[in-house]
Amino acid sequence: MTSPTEPTSETSPPKTAEISDISNPLIRDEIEEYIEREDERQEIINLYAQARPFLQDMAASIIEGAHETTDSLTEAALKDGIDALEVMDDGLIAGMAIVGIKFRENFIFVPEVLACARAMKAGMKHIEPILSASGIEPPGKVIMGTVKGDLHDIGKNLCIMMLRGAGFEVIDLGVDTSPDDFIDAVEEHGANVIGMSALLTTTMPNMGRTIEAFIDADLRDDVKFMVGGAPVTPEFADDMGADAYGDNAMECVDIAKRFCGVQAKG
Amino acid sequence: MSVFLKRVQSGEVMISDGATGTYLQENGLEPGGCPEILNAENPDLIQRMALDYFEAGSDIVATNTFGGSHYMLAKYGYGDRSVELNRLAAEHARASAPEGRFVMGSIGPTGEFLVPSGTATEDEMYGAFAQQVEGLAAGGADAVCVETMSDPAEITLAIQAAKKEAGLPAVATMTFDKGPRGFFTMFGTTPARAAEQLAEAGADIVGSNCGLAIDPMIEIIGAMREATSLPILTHVNAGIPKIVKGEIVYLDTPDYMAEKMKAMVDVGANIIGGCCGTGPDHIRAFVQVLRVEA
Numbered sequence: 353m354t355s356p357t358e359p360t361s362e363t364s365p366p367k368t369a370e371i372s373d374i375s376n377p378l379i380r381d382e383i384e385e386y387i388e389r390e391d392e393r394q395e396i397i398n399l400y401a402q403a404r405p406f407l408q409d410m411a412a413s414i415i416e417g418a419h420e421t422t423d424s425l426t427e428a429a430l431k432d433g434i435d436a437l438e439v440m441d442d443g444l445i446a447g448m449a450i451v452g453i454k455f456r457e458n459f460i461f462v463p464e465v466l467a468c469a470r471a472m473k474a475g476m477k478h479i480e481p482i483l484s485a486s487g488i489e490p491p492g493k494v495i496m497g498t499v500k501g502d503l504h505d506i507g508k509n510l511c512i513m514m515l516r517g518a519g520f521e522v523i524d525l526g527v528d529t530s531p532d533d534f535i536d537a538v539e540e541h542g543a544n545v546i547g548m549s550a551l552l553t554t555t556m557p558n559m560g561r562t563i564e565a566f567i568d569a570d571l572r573d574d575v576k577f578m579v580g581g582a583p584v585t586p587e588f589a590d591d592m593g594a595d596a597y598g599d600n601a602m603e604c605v606d607i608a609k610r611f612c613g614v615q616a617k618g
Numbered sequence: 619m620s621v622f623l624k625r626v627q628s629g630e631v632m633i634s635d636g637a638t639g640t641y642l643q644e645n646g647l648e649p650g651g652c653p654e655i656l657n658a659e660n661p662d663l664i665q666r667m668a669l670d671y672f673e674a675g676s677d678i679v680a681t682n683t684f685g686g687s688h689y690m691l692a693k694y695g696y697g698d699r700s701v702e703l704n705r706l707a708a709e710h711a712r713a714s715a716p717e718g719r720f721v722m723g724s725i726g727p728t729g730e731f732l733v734p735s736g737t738a739t740e741d742e743m744y745g746a747f748a749q750q751v752e753g754l755a756a757g758g759a760d761a762v763c764v765e766t767m768s769d770p771a772e773i774t775l776a777i778q779a780a781k782k783e784a785g786l787p788a789v790a791t792m793t794f795d796k797g798p799r800g801f802f803t804m805f806g807t808t809p810a811r812a813a814e815q816l817a818e819a820g821a822d823i824v825g826s827n828c829g830l831a832i833d834p835m836i837e838i839i840g841a842m843r844e845a846t847s848l849p850i851l852t853h854v855n856a857g858i859p860k861i862v863k864g865e866i867v868y869l870d871t872p873d874y875m876a877e878k879m880k881a882m883v884d885v886g887a888n889i890i891g892g893c894c895g896t897g898p899d900h901i902r903a904f905v906q907v908l909r910v911e912a
Contacts, residue, residue, distance in 0.1 A: 456798075457797075457798050457799065458797040458798055458799040458800070458802055458806075459799075460806070461802065461803075461804060461805050461806030462735075462768070462804045462805055462806075463735050463769075463805055463806075464806075466731070466735040466736075467734070467735070470734075500650070501648070501649045501650025501651075502650050503650070503693045503729075504729070506729075506804075527693075528650070552649070552650060553859045553866045553894065554639075554643055554649035554650060554866070555649050555650045556859075556866060557649075557864075557866065558649070582829075583858075583859050585858065585859075585860075587860070587861070588860075588861055591861050592861075
């Protein structure tokens with residue numbers, strides 16, 4: 353085990369880092385085995401190459417879904433004075449970045465993602481109070497809800513885990529969310545991204561009705577809508593005037609980043 | 619052995635029913651409303667639905683109990699009525715069934731995750747399935763169909779409940795999606811592995827329903843057939859829903875699906891029927907192609 357404050361071998365990483373610049377063997381193996389897209393691979397390598405070895409270990413614990421390890425490593429990192437934002441970016445978010453890609457590519461599935469999310473949560477519980485006390489704003493706020501009449505939330509909850517894993521603040525309105533509930537949440541929290549989910553074909557039209565309610569309330573220009581759910585298609589999203597369609601939880605994060613103007617790290 | 623299983627194992631291709639939800643929505647069920655409460659509040663409709671399917675030629679009709687676990691019913695405030703609503707549903711289908719036709723008790727996912735992914739214990743989840751089985755058996759179901767499942771542990775509990783609580787034959791189907799590396803359930807099970815796991819769990823009939831249109835479903839059933847010698851059931855959606863003039867419609871016609879059902883039988887399906895978007899007209903077309911013209 354490396355010590356928390358041991359610096360990285362290079363203080364300013366090369367523009368194009370190599371996989372050998374990453375100290376944690378599990379992370380190296382994960383990248384070799386699962387990250388197939390060239391652009392993503394380089395992005396991930398750059399991200400990890402500049403991360404302290406201790407935070408690479410923390411990311412590895414998230415990928416393994418070892419929540420107790422994540423819990424103690426996060427606590428140790430903060431205790432040793434590593435900046436909370438750095439712990440979040442290079443430990444927790446970096447870990448979830450690999451988890452998200454493995455999920456999208458069918459290397460892992462819902463139970464594994466739930467275990468990883470649990471580990472991430474164990475780390476976030478140490479970081480969140482520090483960030484909010486120091487007034488650091490998250491990259492964006494997202495309101496998420498399953499639309500009116502629909503009681504299904506597995507897909508929505510996966511999206512929420514991935515969004516939180518990417519550092520977003522998420523306001524979860526739960527299931528059976530009326531257009532008014534969405535409007536109230538926007539006004540209360542000042543969020544400008546809304547994610548709507550539906551599993552039933554019969555409740556899908558309530559996505560369109562929610563968007564119409566925002567038009568009627570003169571709030572449509574203040575928010576971006578992303579939609580998803582098993583029966584939802586890009587054509588359907590277009591048809592009812594949504595701003596984006598997401599096929600899976602990873603795409604949900606990519607869309608939220610785009611809407612919030614978050615630049616990819618690395 | 620049960621009469622139902624004997625018929626299935628005789629090698630004859632059997633025709634099941636079409637969608638329940640679609641039928642009920644066309645007959646007044648509110649979007650997102652609770653289908654199972656209609657077993658108590660509108661028995662005529664539930665009996666007529668079964669009769670429509672039997673008259674269309676279904677050998678087997680499923681009960682209106684897909685969301686009949688206390689977990690799902692609790693979302694509508696009916697959590698304490700699971701046994702009753704399951705019993706009523708089986709009684710209604712039974713009342714409409716001509717001699718020699720079968721009633722299959724539907725059991726869908728609880729919507730809960732087992733520990734450690736979620737909070738439900740195996741005992742609790744088994745208890746929920748046992749309630750459904752108790753009601754379905756009391757109402758006269760010939761078999762239980764545990765359907766649209768993703769979690770191998772959850773479906774195993776439901777299969778065990780069907781066998782232990784009532785000694786009923788268990789049909790067990792999972793739902794697959796097509797991802798970058800092929801067909802998988804949400805929990806990562808392939809069709810071939812699912813066929814093996816369901817057989818190990820004690821299912822008498824295995825299969826797949828919902829999720830995809832008929833062409834990918836033919837691939838899934840083919841893959842399951844290579845992995846098991848058990849009878850296979852499939853209930854297929856009428857395609858992927860599309861929006862036409864603001865309305866959500868399933869576009870795969872009875873004739874289109876019926877023609878494809880020949881291939882479905884060729885790859886190894888023994889019981890065929892419809893899922894979301896199908897109705898009595900689809901069943902009539904399946905009967906025409908597989909019985910009358912065959």
